[in-house]
Amino acid sequence: MEPDLRRRVEVKALAAVLDEVNNYQILKLKSGAPIPDVEKAYAAQSQVFHPDNYFGVSDAKFTKAVTAIFKKLTESYQVLKDPELKKIYDKKMGFRGVAAGAGQPGRRRRGIGKAELEAERDHDGDGVVSDKNAIKYWDLAQIAMMNKDWNGVVMNLQFALNYEESNPVLKEKLAEAKEKLSEKKEREKNPYKIKIR
Amino acid sequence: MPYAIGIDLGTSNSVVSVVKDGVPTVISDEKENRTHPSVVWFAWGRQVEGDGILVGARAAHQVMLAPEGGVYSAKRLIGRTIDSLEVQKARDVVPYEILEGPHRDLRIRVHKQVYPLAEISAHVLRYLKGLAESYLGEPVDQAVITVPAYFNDTQRQATRDAGRIAGLEVLRIINEPTAAALAYGLGANRDEYAAVYDLGGGTFDISVLRIQGDVFEVVSTAGDTYLGGDDFDAVLVDYIIGQLDDEGKQAAKRSVGARVRVKRAAEEAKKKLSYEEETTIYVGSLYTKENGEEVHLKTSITRVQFNQMVFPLVKRTFQVCDEALIAAKIEPKDVGAVVMVGGMTRSLIIQEAVDSYFGKSPAAGINPDEVVSVGAAIQAGNLLGAMQGKVNPNRSLLIDVTPQSLGIATAGGFVEKVIDRNTSIPTEETRTFTTSWDDQQEVKIEVFQGEERMIEGNQKLGEFILEGLRPAPRGEVKVSVSFEIDANGIVKVTAEDSVTRQSRSIRVEASAGLTEQEIQDLRFDQDDEAEGDSLAPSAEQTEQPGA
Numbered sequence: 171m172e173p174d175l176r177r178r179v180e181v182k183a184l185a186a187v188l189d190e191v192n193n194y195q196i197l198k199l200k201s202g203a204p205i206p207d208v209e210k211a212y213a214a215q216s217q218v219f220h221p222d223n224y225f226g227v228s229d230a231k232f233t234k235a236v237t238a239i240f241k242k243l244t245e246s247y248q249v250l251k252d253p254e255l256k257k258i259y260d261k262k263m264g265f266r267g268v269a270a271g272a273g274q275p276g277r278r279r280r281g282i283g284k285a286e287l288e289a290e291r292d293h294d295g296d297g298v299v300s301d302k303n304a305i306k307y308w309d310l311a312q313i314a315m316m317n318k319d320w321n322g323v324v325m326n327l328q329f330a331l332n333y334e335e336s337n338p339v340l341k342e343k344l345a346e347a348k349e350k351l352s353e354k355k356e357r358e359k360n361p362y363k364i365k366i367r
Numbered sequence: 368m369p370y371a372i373g374i375d376l377g378t379s380n381s382v383v384s385v386v387k388d389g390v391p392t393v394i395s396d397e398k399e400n401r402t403h404p405s406v407v408w409f410a411w412g413r414q415v416e417g418d419g420i421l422v423g424a425r426a427a428h429q430v431m432l433a434p435e436g437g438v439y440s441a442k443r444l445i446g447r448t449i450d451s452l453e454v455q456k457a458r459d460v461v462p463y464e465i466l467e468g469p470h471r472d473l474r475i476r477v478h479k480q481v482y483p484l485a486e487i488s489a490h491v492l493r494y495l496k497g498l499a500e501s502y503l504g505e506p507v508d509q510a511v512i513t514v515p516a517y518f519n520d521t522q523r524q525a526t527r528d529a530g531r532i533a534g535l536e537v538l539r540i541i542n543e544p545t546a547a548a549l550a551y552g553l554g555a556n557r558d559e560y561a562a563v564y565d566l567g568g569g570t571f572d573i574s575v576l577r578i579q580g581d582v583f584e585v586v587s588t589a590g591d592t593y594l595g596g597d598d599f600d601a602v603l604v605d606y607i608i609g610q611l612d613d614e615g616k617q618a619a620k621r622s623v624g625a626r627v628r629v630k631r632a633a634e635e636a637k638k639k640l641s642y643e644e645e646t647t648i649y650v651g652s653l654y655t656k657e658n659g660e661e662v663h664l665k666t667s668i669t670r671v672q673f674n675q676m677v678f679p680l681v682k683r684t685f686q687v688c689d690e691a692l693i694a695a696k697i698e699p700k701d702v703g704a705v706v707m708v709g710g711m712t713r714s715l716i717i718q719e720a721v722d723s724y725f726g727k728s729p730a731a732g733i734n735p736d737e738v739v740s741v742g743a744a745i746q747a748g749n750l751l752g753a754m755q756g757k758v759n760p761n762r763s764l765l766i767d768v769t770p771q772s773l774g775i776a777t778a779g780g781f782v783e784k785v786i787d788r789n790t791s792i793p794t795e796e797t798r799t800f801t802t803s804w805d806d807q808q809e810v811k812i813e814v815f816q817g818e819e820r821m822i823e824g825n826q827k828l829g830e831f832i833l834e835g836l837r838p839a840p841r842g843e844v845k846v847s848v849s850f851e852i853d854a855n856g857i858v859k860v861t862a863e864d865s866v867t868r869q870s871r872s873i874r875v876e877a878s879a880g881l882t883e884q885e886i887q888d889l890r891f892d893q894d895d896e897a898e899g900d901s902l903a904p905s906a907e908q909t910e911q912p913g914a
Contacts, residue, residue, distance in 0.1 A: 213582040217764055221793055222854065225538075226754035237793050244766075244791040252696070317820055321779045 173224055178232065181219075185235035193246035193259065196239075202265040205251055212247040219243055248284055255287045262287075299340065304333040311343070320351035371509035371538055371751045372499045373546070373743025376488065376526065378442040378568035378595070380710075381405045382740035383495040385503065386748035389761055391550070391741045394495075394502045400424050402736050403498070406439040407490045411478035422494035434462050434623050436477060440597075441487040443569050444473050445529070446522030446880070452593070460601075460630075462623040472525075472880050485881055486889055488529035493891055496535060510535045511747040513739050515570040516542035516770045517590030519816045520828045520858045521880060527855070528881055534892030538750045540855040543567070544574035545585055545767050546742030547708045551733060552578045553745055554761055559703030560586070560695070564721055564729075565739075566684060567709040569595040573688050575695040575702070584766040587694035587789045589687045594680065596637075596711035602676050603633035603668070607648055610666045618654035618662075625653050629664075636668060641715040645669040674716050681720050688724065694789055704730045708738055766791055769852050771826075776813040780822050785850045788818065795851040806838040810846060814860065833862050 173181070184191075194201045197211040217223070219239045227233055249255045262282055289306055299308045307330035314322030327344040334340060372394075375382045380402040383394045393401050400423075408426035410419035421429055430437035440461060447453050449467040458465060464476040473484045492512070499507045512535075514526050523540050530537040544563035551561065557578045565572040572590040576583055607629050608619050619625045632650045639646040650664040692699060705721055707729040712718070722728050749762055768789045774782040775798070785796050800810050810833045817825030836844050844864065851859040881889075 209577070209579065213579040213584070216582055216584075216766060220764055220766060222750065222764060223753055225750045237795070240791075241794055244794075319779065319781060319820070322781070 172227060172229065173232065181232060181235050181239065185238055188238060188242050191242075192263065193250055194265075196242050196246050197250070201263070202260055203250075205253065205256065208247065208250040208256075212243065212251075215243050216240070245284055249287060254291050255284065258287050258290050299330060299334055299337060301333040304330045304337070304340075307333075308340070311347075315347075318350075320347050320354055323347040324351055368755070369509065369751075370499070370503055370505070370507055371511065371744075371747035372496070372507055373740050373745065373747045374492065374495055374510050374512045375543065375546070375737075375740035375743060376442065376491065376512055376514075376529075377402075377405055378440055378570070378597070379405060380568075380736065381491055381495055382737050383499055384737070384740040384744035385499055385507075386744050387503070391553075391744050393737050393740065394498050396424060396498055398424060403491075403495065404439070405442065405488075405491050406430055406437055407441075407487050408433075409436045409438070409477050409480070411436050420490060422490050431627070434627050438463050438475060438477060438482075438487050440569070441475075441484055441491075444475075445484055445488060446519070446525035447473060449473060456593075460626070462627075468881075470880060470882060483881055483885070483889065485525055485529040485532060485886075488526065489532035489889070489891065492530055492533035492535060496533060508534070508536055509538050509747065509751070511539045511541055511546075511743045511750070512537055513541055513543045513546050513743045515565075515567070515590060515592070516544055516572040516574055516588045517570060517592050518542075518856070519771060519826050520856070521826070523856050525880055527857070528886050531886055532889045532891060534890060538747060540857070541743060541746055541765070542572070542574065542585075542588065542767060542770070542856070543739045544572050544588065544706075544708060545576070545583070545765060546740075546746065547706050547733075547738045548574065548576045548578070548585075548742070549583055549745050549763060549765060550738045550742035551704070551706045551730060552583060553763060556580050557703070560697060560701055561704045561706055561730075562688070562691075562702045562725065563706045563708060564684070564688070564712065565708035566711040566717060567595050568597050568711070571595060571684050571687060573684075573691045575691050575697065581763045582766065583763060584791075585768045586697075587691045588768060588770045589691040589694070590770065591683060591687050594683055594687075596709065598680055599637060599677050599711065599714075600630060600633045602680070603636055603673070604629050606668065606676065607633060607650070607664065607666065611653075611664065614656070615654065615662060615664075622654060625650075628653065637673070637714065640668070640670045640673050641713065643670070670715075677716065681716060684717075685720070685724050699725045702727075706730050706733060706738070707735050709735055767854070767856075768792060769794070769856055771816045772818055773850055773852065773858060774815050774817075774825070776815065776822055781820055782815050782817070782822055782825055786852060790852075792852050792856060793854050795849055797847050797849045800833070800846045800848060802836065802839070802841050802844045805841050807841065807844070808836050808838070809834045810836070812848065812860075814850075814858065816858075828858060831860065831862075836864070 194203060197208060197215055199207060199211050219236055221233060221237050221240060224233060224236055249259055259282060289309060299305050307326045311323050311326035311330060314326060324344065324347045327340055327347060331337065331340050370385050373384045382402050384391055385394060395401050396403060403423040404427035406426040408421040408429040426437065440457065443453055443457055448471055454465055466474045466476055466481065468474045468483060474481050475484060496507055510530060512526060512530055514523055527537045527540055544565045547563050547565065548561055559578055561576045561578055563574045570590060570592050571594040572588065574588040575586045577586050608616055611619060619629060628650050632648050636646050636648045645667060647667045653662050653664050655661050702725050705725050705727065712735045718729060745763065746765060752762055769786060769792050770788060772784045772788045773786040774784040777783045785798060786794060811830060813830040814828045815822065815825040816828055819825050833846050846862055846864055848860060848862045853859060
C-alpha cells in the first residue's frame with residue numbers, strides 16, 4: 171500500500187529540514203519539555219515515522235526519507251531521555267528550566283550531537299587543556315593510553331596540539347608516546363590495516 | 368487474503384504460529400505436537416515415503432533407532448566458520464561430519480552425501496511451512512523467522528538464505544526475546560520496563576524493553592552464544608559418564624548411540640529435579656562388554672548436587688543481565704515484568720534465581736516454548752497489515768536495536784566503531800575515506816562486528832575494495848561510505864565518490880555463506896521438473912573427501 175498524499179508531503183517536507191530542527195521540534199514538543207513527555211512523544215512519533223509503518227512501500231525515496239526522520243527522532247530521544255545529557259543540551263540551547271546564572275545562554279545552535287554532549291558530560295579536560303576541541307582529543311588520547319594504543323595517543327595528541335600549540339603537558343605526553351610507539355613497532359608488525367595498494 | 372506465519376527456528380525444537388482472525392494460534396502436527404524437533408533424518412537407501420527425508424517428530428524418532436542419518440542442532444552451526452569454537456564443540460556431540468564449503472560456509476556429510484548447512488535448516492522450515500498450509504488450507508509464502516538477539520550478520524543472512532531455499536519470502540528476521548515481549552504485551556496497554564530472560568538450548572539472551580501501549584522499544588540487549596540448556600545437560604552427562612569404570616567410559620565415548628541415550632537420560636533427570644529432591648538415572652543397554660554381557664547404568668543425583676554443579680552456569684546468565692541493565696541505565700527493581708523464554712527456564716533453579724535477582728516472580732501464563740513463535744506471528748501480521756494498508760486495531764510497533772557494534776579495521780590492528788551496539792534499527796552512518804597516495808586506485812575496507820578494540824576479538828563480516836578510483840593527487844579523491852543496518856539486523860554498505868557522485872552499492876559479501884546462485888539452485892520451490900534435482904549440486908561433491 172502506498173502512503174497517502176498528506177503523509178508524502180509531510181515526510182518530504184520534514185526530511186528536507188532535518189538538519190535544522192532541534193531535538194524538541196522533531197518530537198513536536200515545547201522546548202525544555204520534561205522527560206515523561208519526551209518518552210510519550212517518542213512513542214507517538216514512532217507510530218508515524220518508523221519505517222515499518224510503510225513496509226512494502228515501493229517508493230525508495232520515500233522510504234529513505236522516513237528512515238532518516240526516524241533516525242533523527244531516535245537520536246533526539248536518546249539525548250532528551252537521559253537527565254544529564256538533557257540538562258547539558260537545554261543549557262547549550264538556552265532553554266527554560268535551566269537555573270538563572272548557569273552560564274550565558276548560548277547562541278541557539280540547532281545541531282548539537284549526542285557524542286558532543288556525552289563528551290562534555292564525561293570530561294572537562296582535567297585542567298590540562300581548555301579549548302573545546304583540544305579537550306575532545308585529549309580525552310581520546312587518554313583512552314588510547316589506557317588501551318596502550320600508542321598510535322592513537324600520538325595521533326590524538328597531535329590533533330589536540332593543533333588547538334593549543336604550546337601546551338607543555340601535551341608536548342611532554344606526545345614525546346613519551348612517540349617513544350612507546352617506536353618501541354612497539356619494533357616488537358610487532360601487525361598485518362591488519364586498510365590496505366592501500 | 369494471504370497469511371504470513373511466524374517461525375521460531377530453534378536449536379532443538381521449532382514452533383510455527385499464525386495470526387488468524389486477529390488471534391495468534393500455535394500450529395500442531397497431525398499428532399497434536401505443538402513443538403517440532405529441529406531434526407532432519409535422511410533415510411539412506413531405506414524406503415520411506417516422499418524423498419526419503421523426515422523432519423520433526425518422526426525424524427526425532429528415527430534418530431533414536433538410526434542416529435547415523437540424523438542431523439540436529441544445525442542452528443548451533445549456521446553462519447559459523449570451520450575454525451570456530453562452536454564447530455569444535457559440536458564435533459564432540461553430533462554424529463554427522465562437519466566440512467568446509469567452497470565459500471567458508473559449513474557443509475555436513477550424512478551417508479556420504481554432502482549438504483550445505485542452510486539446506487538442513489531449510490528442510491525444517493519447509494516442514495513448518497507445510498504444517499501451516501495444512502492448517503490454513505492454502506499456500507503460505509511469507510514468514511517472519513526469529514533468531515537469538517546475539518546472532519551476527521552472517522548468522523542472520525544464513526537463516527534468511529535457509530528461508531529462501533525453503534520457498535519462503537522472509538519478511539523479517541527478528542530477535543527471539545523481542546518477539547517474546549511482543550507476545551507478552553500485546554493489547555495489554557502497559558507502561559513499564561520488561562526484561563526477557565531467554566535461556567534456550569544453545570544460547571542465552573537478555574533484552575530490556577520499554578513498553579508504552581502498542582510501542583515496544585528495545586532499550587538494550589546482551590547475550591552469550593555459548594551458554595544454554597545443552598550446557599546444563601553436558602554437566603549431567605559428565606556426571607553420569609563419571610559413574611562408569613574406565614572400560615565403560617571408553618565405550619560411551621566410542622558409541623554414538625550410547626551418547627544419545629546418556630544425553631536423553633541427562634535431559635530427563637534435569638527436568639525431574641525441578642520437582643523431585645532426588646532422582647534416579649537409568650540408562651539401559653549402554654554398551655556390550657567383550658564377553659557379551661550388556662551393561663546398564665543406574666545412578667542417582669540430588670537437587671542440591673545438581674544445583675551446585677550448574678551454579679557457575681546460572682551465575683553467568685546474571686552477569687549478562689547486569690550488562691543489559693547497565694546499558695539500559697536501570698536497576699533490577701525498575702523492571703516491571705520478567706518474561707521467561709526457552710525450555711530451560713522451566714527449571715526450578717532458574718525460576719528461583721530469576722526471582723531473587725529481579726525481586727519478582729516471572730510473569731505468569733506464558734508458555735516459554737511457544738511465546739517466541741507467537742510474537743513472530745504477531746510481527747508477521749503487523750508487516751502484512753502495513754503492506755495491505757489495513758487498519759488493524761491490534762497493530763503494534765517494534766523498535767529493535769542492533770545487538771553488536773559495527774566497525775571497520777584501522778591501522779594498528781584496531782577496530783573503529785561506526786555504529787554502536789544498542790542503536791535503534793534501521794540506522795545508517797556515513798564515513799569518508801580518502802586516498803593516501805597520488806593516483807591511488809583502490810581502498811580496501813574490512814567490516815567487523817563486536818565490542819573488542821582489537822581486530823582479533825571481533826567477527827569479520829567481510830571486506831570490500833573500492834576500486835577504479837579516478838587518478839588524482841592524494842587526499843583529493845573522497846569516498847563516502849555509508850554503513851546501514853536494516854530492520855533485520857543485516858548490514859549493507861554503499862560507497863560513493865563524494866566529488867563525482869559515482870556511487871556503488873555493495874552488499875558485504877558474508878565471509879562465510881552461500882552465493883546467490885547456490886541459493887537459487889537449492890530452492891525447493893522451483894519448477895516441478897527441477898524439484899527432484901534440487902539436491903544435485905551438493906550430491907556432486909559426494910566423492911570429494913574434505914570438500
